Structure formats: C-alpha cells, structure tokens
Amino acid sequence: MKRSEFLKKSLAAGAGACMLGSVESCSIFDDPEMKVCAVADIEAVPFLVSRFNRKQIFLTYLDGELTIFSLICRHKKCTVEWEERDEEFVCPCHDGRYDRTGQVIDGPPPGPLHRYRYEIRNDEIWVLNEFL
Numbered sequence: 001m002k003r004s005e006f007l008k009k010s011l012a013a014g015a016g017a018c019m020l021g022s023v024e025s026c027s028i029f030d031d032p033e034m035k036v037c038a039v040a041d042i043e044a045v046p047f048l049v050s051r052f053n054r055k056q057i058f059l060t061y062l063d064g065e066l067t068i069f070s071l072i073c074r075h076k077k078c079t080v081e082w083e084e085r086d087e088e089f090v091c092p093c094h095d096g097r098y099d100r101t102g103q104v105i106d107g108p109p110p111g112p113l114h115r116y117r118y119e120i121r122n123d124e125i126w127v128l129n130e131f132l
Contacts (some may be wrong), residue, residue: 036118036125042066047082052127057116058082058089059125062101068127069102070114080113089113 030053037059042048047060049071056071056079071089073080078093088105089098096107103112117128 030129033119033126033128035121036068036127039120039123039125042125046084049082052116053129055079057127060100066118066125067102068116068118068125070116070131072114073109074104074111074113075107075109 034052036050036052036057037048042059042061047058050057050059058069058071060067060069069089071080072078073091073093073096075091075096076093078091080089080091080096080098082088083090087100089100089102091097091107091109094108096109097105098109098113099105101112102115104110114131117130117132119126119128
C-alpha cells in the first residue's frame with residue numbers, strides 16, 4: 001500500500017469514528033496542547049472559561065490545586081454552564097447537573113466531567129489533549 005493511500009484510509013477511519021461518536025476525544029484532528037493563559041490570570045479570578053480544540057474549558061482552583069474541566073456534558077455532548085449561585089454545572093439539554101468537582105449530582109450523565117491534564121511553563125498554563 002502506498003503511503004498516500006494509507007494516510008487517506010487512516011484519516012477516513014478517524015473521521016468515521018468521530019462522526020459515529022465512538023471515540024470520546026478525536027485527537028487525530030485536535031491540537032495536542034495549547035497555551036491557555038498566564039498563571040496570574042487565573043489567580044486573580046474565581047474561574048476562567050476558555051477554549052481548547054473548539055470546545056469550552058473551565059479553569060478553577062479546587063482545594064488549592066488548579067483544575068481544568070471540559071465543559072462537554074457526558075450525556076449528549078452539550079456544553080454545560082457554570083451556575084455560580086448554586087456552585088454547580090448545569091446541562092441545558094437534559095438538565096444534567098454536576099457539582100463543583102465535576103461529579104454528577106442529578107440527571108442522565110453517565111459520568112463526571114472530564115478533567116484535562118495541564119503543564120505550567122514559564123508562568124503560563126498549557127492544556128494538554130489528555131484527560132486525567
């Protein structure tokens with residue numbers, strides 16, 4: 001098999017898997033890492049919402065440790081919203097609810113919000129395309 005033919009088939013297989021929803025994160029198409037902000041930016045606020053690979057992420061400190069959540073609901077892949085008053089994430093599609101640590105507290109989500117790995121480099125936060 002020629003190299004070009006192999007690449008075409010590999011990309012087609014990856015795209016098909018993404019469209020069928022059989023993979024959680026389509027890393028074949030996504031950036032492996034991205035600088036999100038300076039450490040000082042998140043230290044100055046209770047939380048920060050940013051984007052990574054076309055999806056929203058939520059940065060906050062939990063018990064003194066930086067945590068980066070994916071804001072994609074585990075049920076139907078809708079974007080959850082942070083309800084600051086109730087200190088919970090709410091999915092507008094099917095009313096799934098997650099507590100401030102990302103654990104399911106109500107509704108249909110089958111599991112907690114994913115957390116991203118990250119690295120601190122030169123006082124900057126880099127999110128990695130890997131879940132903890």
